[in-house]
Amino acid sequence: MKKWKIAIMGCGMIAQDIYIPQIKKMSKAELAAVCDINAARAKECAEKFAIPQWYSDYDELLEKCEFDILMDIASIPAHHEINMKALKAGKHLYSQKPVGLSVEQVTEQIEAAKEAHVKYSASPIHLLRPDIKKVREIIANGTIGKVTMIRVHASHGGPEYFQYRDADPSWFFKPGAGALYDMGVHGITMATAVMDRPAKEVGCMAAISEPERTVRSGAFDGKKIKTDMLPDNYLITLNWGDGCIGIIDTGFCQKASTVNMLEVYGTLGTVTILGELRIGEGDGVRLYLDDPEKKARGWMDPLPQMYPDKEFEQADSIADLIEAIENDTETGLPPEHARHVIDILCTIPKAAEEKRILPLHTEF
Ligand SMILES: NC(=O)c1ccc[n+]([C@@H]2O[C@H](COP(=O)([O-])OP(=O)(O)OC[C@H]3O[C@@H](n4cnc5c(N)ncnc54)[C@H](O)[C@@H]3O)[C@@H](O)[C@H]2O)c1
16 A cells, blocks of 8 residues: 655644644555644654654755645745745645635645646645534524524633643734634635635624733743734634625634633534534534424434544545545645635635725636
Protein backbone atom coordinates (compact mmCIF):
# COMPACT_ATOMS: atom_id res chain seq x y z
CA MET A 1 0.00 0.00 0.00
CA LYS A 2 1.35 3.41 -0.96
CA LYS A 3 2.14 5.70 1.94
CA TRP A 4 1.66 9.34 1.01
CA LYS A 5 4.47 11.55 2.27
CA ILE A 6 3.35 14.58 4.25
CA ALA A 7 5.27 17.73 5.18
CA ILE A 8 3.87 19.99 7.90
CA MET A 9 4.22 23.77 8.03
CA GLY A 10 3.77 25.07 11.59
CA CYS A 11 4.66 23.01 14.66
CA GLY A 12 2.25 24.67 17.09
CA MET A 13 -0.53 23.41 19.32
CA ILE A 14 -2.74 21.85 16.68
CA ALA A 15 0.21 20.16 14.94
CA GLN A 16 1.68 18.59 18.05
CA ASP A 17 -1.46 17.85 20.05
CA ILE A 18 -3.76 16.76 17.26
CA TYR A 19 -2.53 16.21 13.70
CA ILE A 20 0.87 14.56 14.19
CA PRO A 21 -0.30 11.92 16.72
CA GLN A 22 -3.35 11.16 14.55
CA ILE A 23 -1.39 10.96 11.26
CA LYS A 24 1.14 8.63 12.86
CA LYS A 25 -1.68 6.09 13.26
CA MET A 26 -2.75 6.28 9.58
CA SER A 27 -1.86 3.37 7.31
CA LYS A 28 -1.76 5.42 4.10
CA ALA A 29 0.31 8.39 5.31
CA GLU A 30 3.74 9.05 6.71
CA LEU A 31 5.37 12.23 7.96
CA ALA A 32 8.39 13.24 5.87
CA ALA A 33 9.25 16.59 7.48
CA VAL A 34 8.15 19.45 9.69
CA CYS A 35 8.92 23.13 9.21
CA ASP A 36 8.46 26.17 11.47
CA ILE A 37 9.91 29.68 11.37
CA ASN A 38 10.92 28.90 14.95
CA ALA A 39 13.84 26.52 14.27
CA ALA A 40 14.05 25.25 17.85
CA ARG A 41 10.37 24.31 17.78
CA ALA A 42 10.72 22.51 14.43
CA LYS A 43 13.75 20.52 15.66
CA GLU A 44 12.13 19.65 18.96
CA CYS A 45 8.93 18.57 17.19
CA ALA A 46 10.83 16.34 14.73
CA GLU A 47 12.75 14.71 17.58
CA LYS A 48 9.69 14.27 19.78
CA PHE A 49 7.72 12.48 17.04
CA ALA A 50 10.66 10.77 15.26
CA ILE A 51 10.04 12.66 12.00
CA PRO A 52 13.06 12.25 9.67
CA GLN A 53 13.58 15.89 8.60
CA TRP A 54 13.00 19.36 9.99
CA TYR A 55 13.38 22.81 8.42
CA SER A 56 13.01 26.44 9.42
CA ASP A 57 13.15 27.69 5.82
CA TYR A 58 10.11 26.87 3.67
CA ASP A 59 11.95 27.29 0.35
CA GLU A 60 14.55 24.81 1.54
CA LEU A 61 11.81 22.34 2.49
CA LEU A 62 10.29 22.61 -0.98
CA GLU A 63 13.67 22.28 -2.65
CA LYS A 64 15.24 19.47 -0.62
CA CYS A 65 12.45 17.30 0.78
CA GLU A 66 10.54 14.72 -1.27
CA PHE A 67 6.89 14.72 -0.29
CA ASP A 68 3.37 14.61 -1.79
CA ILE A 69 1.11 16.61 0.54
CA LEU A 70 1.75 19.92 2.29
CA MET A 71 -0.25 20.55 5.44
CA ASP A 72 -0.40 24.25 6.23
CA ILE A 73 -1.11 24.46 9.94
CA ALA A 74 0.87 27.62 10.63
CA SER A 75 -0.63 30.85 12.03
CA ILE A 76 -3.48 32.41 10.06
CA PRO A 77 -1.67 35.40 8.44
CA ALA A 78 0.92 33.04 6.89
CA HIS A 79 -1.58 30.80 5.07
CA HIS A 80 -1.89 32.46 1.67
CA GLU A 81 1.82 32.66 0.96
CA ILE A 82 2.44 29.12 2.21
CA ASN A 83 -0.48 27.75 0.18
CA MET A 84 0.53 29.48 -3.05
CA LYS A 85 4.11 28.21 -2.84
CA ALA A 86 2.96 24.65 -2.18
CA LEU A 87 0.48 24.67 -5.08
CA LYS A 88 2.99 26.20 -7.47
CA ALA A 89 5.48 23.49 -6.44
CA GLY A 90 2.89 20.87 -7.49
CA LYS A 91 2.08 19.63 -3.97
CA HIS A 92 -1.37 18.48 -2.90
CA LEU A 93 -2.54 20.80 -0.14
CA TYR A 94 -4.50 20.75 3.09
CA SER A 95 -4.73 24.20 4.64
CA GLN A 96 -5.95 25.18 8.07
CA LYS A 97 -8.55 27.93 8.25
CA PRO A 98 -9.08 30.51 7.02
CA VAL A 99 -7.06 29.56 3.94
CA GLY A 100 -6.64 33.20 2.90
CA LEU A 101 -7.63 36.69 3.97
CA SER A 102 -9.64 37.75 0.89
CA VAL A 103 -11.83 36.26 -1.82
CA GLU A 104 -9.14 37.20 -4.36
CA GLN A 105 -6.48 35.25 -2.46
CA VAL A 106 -8.62 32.12 -2.37
CA THR A 107 -9.46 32.44 -6.08
CA GLU A 108 -5.73 32.67 -6.78
CA GLN A 109 -5.18 29.48 -4.76
CA ILE A 110 -8.03 27.62 -6.51
CA GLU A 111 -6.63 28.56 -9.91
CA ALA A 112 -3.10 27.56 -8.89
CA ALA A 113 -4.40 24.13 -7.78
CA LYS A 114 -6.19 23.65 -11.12
CA GLU A 115 -3.11 24.69 -13.06
CA ALA A 116 -0.88 22.29 -11.15
CA HIS A 117 -3.48 19.45 -11.31
CA VAL A 118 -3.28 18.88 -7.57
CA LYS A 119 -5.98 18.34 -4.95
CA TYR A 120 -6.69 21.13 -2.50
CA SER A 121 -8.63 20.60 0.70
CA ALA A 122 -9.68 23.58 2.84
CA SER A 123 -10.31 23.49 6.60
CA PRO A 124 -12.43 23.69 8.75
CA ILE A 125 -13.58 20.13 8.66
CA HIS A 126 -17.32 20.53 9.31
CA LEU A 127 -18.49 19.29 5.89
CA LEU A 128 -16.95 15.90 6.71
CA ARG A 129 -18.48 15.62 10.19
CA PRO A 130 -21.02 12.80 10.58
CA ASP A 131 -23.45 14.96 12.58
CA ILE A 132 -23.35 17.77 10.00
CA LYS A 133 -23.89 15.21 7.23
CA LYS A 134 -26.88 13.84 9.14
CA VAL A 135 -28.44 17.30 9.50
CA ARG A 136 -27.87 18.01 5.79
CA GLU A 137 -29.60 14.73 4.96
CA ILE A 138 -32.56 15.53 7.24
CA ILE A 139 -32.98 18.94 5.58
CA ALA A 140 -32.52 17.57 2.05
CA ASN A 141 -35.15 14.85 2.69
CA GLY A 142 -37.66 17.52 3.68
CA THR A 143 -38.07 15.93 7.13
CA ILE A 144 -38.33 19.32 8.88
CA GLY A 145 -40.11 20.98 5.96
CA LYS A 146 -39.03 24.34 4.63
CA VAL A 147 -36.10 25.72 6.64
CA THR A 148 -36.93 29.09 8.19
CA MET A 149 -34.02 29.77 10.54
CA ILE A 150 -30.63 28.44 11.59
CA ARG A 151 -28.94 29.30 14.87
CA VAL A 152 -25.24 28.53 15.41
CA HIS A 153 -23.14 28.90 18.53
CA ALA A 154 -19.38 29.08 17.85
CA SER A 155 -17.77 30.92 20.78
CA HIS A 156 -15.28 29.96 23.47
CA GLY A 157 -13.24 31.71 26.14
CA GLY A 158 -10.27 32.61 23.92
CA PRO A 159 -7.14 30.77 22.72
CA GLU A 160 -5.22 32.18 25.69
CA TYR A 161 -7.78 30.79 28.12
CA PHE A 162 -7.90 27.04 27.74
CA GLN A 163 -5.79 25.83 24.80
CA TYR A 164 -2.34 24.72 25.98
CA ARG A 165 0.34 26.26 23.73
CA ASP A 166 4.11 26.60 23.73
CA ALA A 167 3.77 29.52 21.29
CA ASP A 168 2.75 33.02 22.48
CA PRO A 169 -1.02 33.31 21.71
CA SER A 170 -0.85 37.13 21.21
CA TRP A 171 -1.01 36.71 17.39
CA PHE A 172 -4.62 35.50 17.68
CA PHE A 173 -5.68 39.06 18.67
CA LYS A 174 -3.85 40.99 15.96
CA PRO A 175 -4.99 42.15 12.50
CA GLY A 176 -4.75 39.23 10.09
CA ALA A 177 -6.17 36.91 12.77
CA GLY A 178 -8.78 37.73 15.46
CA ALA A 179 -11.89 36.02 16.82
CA LEU A 180 -13.80 36.40 13.57
CA TYR A 181 -11.22 34.54 11.49
CA ASP A 182 -10.40 32.02 14.20
CA MET A 183 -13.91 31.15 15.45
CA GLY A 184 -16.35 32.90 13.10
CA VAL A 185 -14.99 30.70 10.33
CA HIS A 186 -16.35 27.67 12.22
CA GLY A 187 -19.83 29.10 12.76
CA ILE A 188 -20.18 30.33 9.18
CA THR A 189 -18.84 27.10 7.71
CA MET A 190 -21.29 25.06 9.80
CA ALA A 191 -24.24 27.28 8.84
CA THR A 192 -23.49 27.26 5.10
CA ALA A 193 -22.63 23.54 5.17
CA VAL A 194 -25.98 22.64 6.72
CA MET A 195 -27.93 24.98 4.46
CA ASP A 196 -26.01 23.55 1.48
CA ARG A 197 -26.31 26.81 -0.44
CA PRO A 198 -24.58 30.17 -0.31
CA ALA A 199 -26.01 33.00 1.79
CA LYS A 200 -27.11 36.18 0.00
CA GLU A 201 -26.67 38.88 2.66
CA VAL A 202 -24.85 39.46 5.96
CA GLY A 203 -25.24 41.83 8.91
CA CYS A 204 -23.30 42.05 12.17
CA MET A 205 -23.01 43.60 15.60
CA ALA A 206 -19.47 43.42 16.99
CA ALA A 207 -17.74 44.57 20.19
CA ILE A 208 -14.35 44.67 21.84
CA SER A 209 -15.52 43.24 25.13
CA GLU A 210 -12.22 42.25 26.80
CA PRO A 211 -9.54 44.76 25.72
CA GLU A 212 -6.93 43.22 28.04
CA ARG A 213 -6.41 39.57 28.82
CA THR A 214 -4.11 37.41 30.88
CA VAL A 215 -2.86 34.17 29.35
CA ARG A 216 -4.26 31.35 31.48
CA SER A 217 -2.52 28.26 30.14
CA GLY A 218 0.58 26.99 28.36
CA ALA A 219 4.14 28.30 28.30
CA PHE A 220 3.03 31.96 28.46
CA ASP A 221 0.68 31.46 31.44
CA GLY A 222 0.32 34.77 33.36
CA LYS A 223 1.45 37.04 30.50
CA LYS A 224 -0.76 40.16 30.12
CA ILE A 225 -1.74 40.95 26.54
CA LYS A 226 -3.50 43.92 24.95
CA THR A 227 -6.47 42.63 22.98
CA ASP A 228 -8.07 45.89 21.86
CA MET A 229 -7.21 45.84 18.17
CA LEU A 230 -10.13 43.75 16.91
CA PRO A 231 -13.60 42.82 18.20
CA ASP A 232 -13.72 39.62 20.24
CA ASN A 233 -17.52 39.30 20.41
CA TYR A 234 -19.83 38.99 17.38
CA LEU A 235 -23.49 38.46 16.54
CA ILE A 236 -23.73 37.71 12.83
CA THR A 237 -26.97 37.56 10.85
CA LEU A 238 -27.32 35.87 7.48
CA ASN A 239 -30.07 35.85 4.89
CA TRP A 240 -30.44 33.00 2.39
CA GLY A 241 -33.56 34.53 0.79
CA ASP A 242 -36.80 32.57 0.40
CA GLY A 243 -37.78 33.31 4.02
CA CYS A 244 -34.72 31.70 5.58
CA ILE A 245 -32.48 33.64 7.94
CA GLY A 246 -29.74 32.75 10.41
CA ILE A 247 -27.86 33.97 13.48
CA ILE A 248 -24.37 33.02 14.63
CA ASP A 249 -22.69 34.01 17.88
CA THR A 250 -18.94 33.81 17.75
CA GLY A 251 -15.94 35.12 19.62
CA PHE A 252 -13.60 34.70 22.54
CA CYS A 253 -15.92 35.86 25.36
CA GLN A 254 -17.72 32.72 26.56
CA LYS A 255 -15.73 30.87 29.19
CA ALA A 256 -18.45 28.22 29.36
CA SER A 257 -21.89 27.71 27.85
CA THR A 258 -24.80 25.29 27.88
CA VAL A 259 -26.05 26.36 24.44
CA ASN A 260 -26.15 23.68 21.73
CA MET A 261 -23.84 24.32 18.78
CA LEU A 262 -26.43 24.27 16.04
CA GLU A 263 -30.20 24.23 15.62
CA VAL A 264 -32.25 24.41 12.42
CA TYR A 265 -35.94 25.33 12.47
CA GLY A 266 -38.33 24.26 9.73
CA THR A 267 -42.06 24.31 9.07
CA LEU A 268 -42.32 20.63 10.15
CA GLY A 269 -39.81 20.52 12.98
CA THR A 270 -36.40 21.28 14.43
CA VAL A 271 -33.07 19.50 14.25
CA THR A 272 -30.34 20.09 16.82
CA ILE A 273 -26.67 19.13 17.13
CA LEU A 274 -26.26 18.73 20.85
CA GLY A 275 -23.36 20.08 22.87
CA GLU A 276 -20.69 22.71 22.29
CA LEU A 277 -18.56 23.14 19.17
CA ARG A 278 -16.28 20.17 18.60
CA ILE A 279 -14.92 18.08 15.80
CA GLY A 280 -16.07 14.55 16.75
CA GLU A 281 -19.57 13.12 16.77
CA GLY A 282 -19.97 13.95 20.47
CA ASP A 283 -23.41 14.37 21.94
CA GLY A 284 -25.41 13.53 18.81
CA VAL A 285 -28.36 14.84 16.85
CA ARG A 286 -31.98 15.30 18.00
CA LEU A 287 -35.10 15.84 16.01
CA TYR A 288 -38.43 17.46 16.88
CA LEU A 289 -41.25 16.65 14.48
CA ASP A 290 -44.57 18.39 14.00
CA ASP A 291 -45.93 16.38 11.12
CA PRO A 292 -49.73 15.88 11.27
CA GLU A 293 -49.58 13.42 8.33
CA LYS A 294 -47.20 11.17 10.28
CA LYS A 295 -49.14 11.89 13.49
CA ALA A 296 -45.90 13.03 15.08
CA ARG A 297 -45.54 15.96 17.45
CA GLY A 298 -42.61 16.09 19.88
CA TRP A 299 -38.92 15.37 20.40
CA MET A 300 -37.78 12.03 18.98
CA ASP A 301 -35.17 9.84 20.68
CA PRO A 302 -31.60 10.97 19.86
CA LEU A 303 -30.63 9.66 16.40
CA PRO A 304 -28.18 6.75 16.33
CA GLN A 305 -24.52 7.69 15.88
CA MET A 306 -23.36 7.38 12.28
CA TYR A 307 -19.93 5.92 13.09
CA PRO A 308 -20.39 4.22 16.47
CA ASP A 309 -17.08 2.32 16.22
CA LYS A 310 -14.79 5.20 15.35
CA GLU A 311 -14.19 8.64 16.82
CA PHE A 312 -14.29 11.22 14.02
CA GLU A 313 -11.08 13.27 14.18
CA GLN A 314 -9.16 16.11 12.49
CA ALA A 315 -6.88 13.78 10.51
CA ASP A 316 -9.95 12.35 8.75
CA SER A 317 -9.50 15.39 6.50
CA ILE A 318 -6.15 13.91 5.41
CA ALA A 319 -7.74 10.50 4.77
CA ASP A 320 -10.34 12.33 2.65
CA LEU A 321 -7.62 14.18 0.72
CA ILE A 322 -5.71 10.94 0.06
CA GLU A 323 -8.90 9.29 -1.20
CA ALA A 324 -9.45 12.22 -3.58
CA ILE A 325 -5.86 11.94 -4.86
CA GLU A 326 -6.06 8.17 -5.35
CA ASN A 327 -9.46 8.24 -7.10
CA ASP A 328 -8.99 11.60 -8.81
CA THR A 329 -12.20 12.94 -7.26
CA GLU A 330 -13.10 16.20 -5.52
CA THR A 331 -12.09 16.52 -1.86
CA GLY A 332 -14.82 16.64 0.78
CA LEU A 333 -13.59 20.12 1.81
CA PRO A 334 -13.74 22.13 -1.42
CA PRO A 335 -11.92 25.48 -1.42
CA GLU A 336 -14.91 27.05 -3.24
CA HIS A 337 -16.94 26.59 -0.05
CA ALA A 338 -14.08 28.11 1.97
CA ARG A 339 -14.06 31.08 -0.43
CA HIS A 340 -17.74 31.77 0.24
CA VAL A 341 -17.05 31.64 3.98
CA ILE A 342 -14.16 34.09 3.51
CA ASP A 343 -16.46 36.37 1.47
CA ILE A 344 -18.76 36.49 4.52
CA LEU A 345 -15.82 36.97 6.94
CA CYS A 346 -14.45 39.85 4.87
CA THR A 347 -17.85 41.56 4.54
CA ILE A 348 -18.65 41.39 8.27
CA PRO A 349 -16.32 44.20 9.52
CA LYS A 350 -17.86 46.63 6.99
CA ALA A 351 -21.42 45.54 7.88
CA ALA A 352 -20.63 46.06 11.58
CA GLU A 353 -18.93 49.41 11.09
CA GLU A 354 -21.60 50.82 8.76
CA LYS A 355 -24.47 49.17 10.69
CA ARG A 356 -25.83 47.83 7.39
CA ILE A 357 -26.90 44.55 5.79
CA LEU A 358 -24.53 43.91 2.89
CA PRO A 359 -24.78 41.64 -0.16
CA LEU A 360 -22.51 38.63 -0.70
CA HIS A 361 -21.03 37.85 -4.10
CA THR A 362 -19.68 34.31 -4.09
CA GLU A 363 -21.24 30.87 -4.63
CA PHE A 364 -20.13 27.27 -4.09
N1 LIG B 1 -9.74 23.76 13.10
C1 LIG B 1 -9.49 23.74 14.40
O1 LIG B 1 -10.19 23.11 15.17
C2 LIG B 1 -8.32 24.54 14.91
C3 LIG B 1 -8.00 24.59 16.27
C4 LIG B 1 -6.91 25.34 16.67
C5 LIG B 1 -6.16 26.00 15.70
N2 LIG B 1 -6.53 25.95 14.39
C6 LIG B 1 -5.77 26.65 13.32
O2 LIG B 1 -4.50 26.00 13.18
C7 LIG B 1 -3.51 26.97 12.86
C8 LIG B 1 -2.40 26.92 13.90
O3 LIG B 1 -2.98 27.12 15.18
P1 LIG B 1 -2.22 26.69 16.51
O4 LIG B 1 -3.26 26.71 17.54
O5 LIG B 1 -1.44 25.44 16.28
O6 LIG B 1 -1.26 27.96 16.67
P2 LIG B 1 0.15 28.07 17.42
O7 LIG B 1 0.38 29.51 17.64
O8 LIG B 1 0.21 27.13 18.56
O9 LIG B 1 1.18 27.55 16.30
C9 LIG B 1 1.43 28.20 15.08
C10 LIG B 1 2.81 27.82 14.62
O10 LIG B 1 3.00 28.31 13.29
C11 LIG B 1 4.33 28.82 13.22
N3 LIG B 1 4.41 29.75 12.11
C12 LIG B 1 3.92 31.00 12.02
N4 LIG B 1 4.19 31.54 10.81
C13 LIG B 1 4.88 30.60 10.12
C14 LIG B 1 5.45 30.55 8.82
N5 LIG B 1 5.36 31.58 8.00
N6 LIG B 1 6.09 29.43 8.45
C15 LIG B 1 6.19 28.37 9.29
N7 LIG B 1 5.67 28.36 10.55
C16 LIG B 1 5.02 29.45 10.95
C17 LIG B 1 4.58 29.44 14.58
O11 LIG B 1 5.95 29.63 14.85
C18 LIG B 1 3.92 28.42 15.50
O12 LIG B 1 4.82 27.39 15.87
C19 LIG B 1 -4.24 28.31 12.76
O13 LIG B 1 -4.62 28.51 11.43
C20 LIG B 1 -5.48 28.11 13.61
O14 LIG B 1 -6.56 28.92 13.17
C21 LIG B 1 -7.55 25.22 14.01
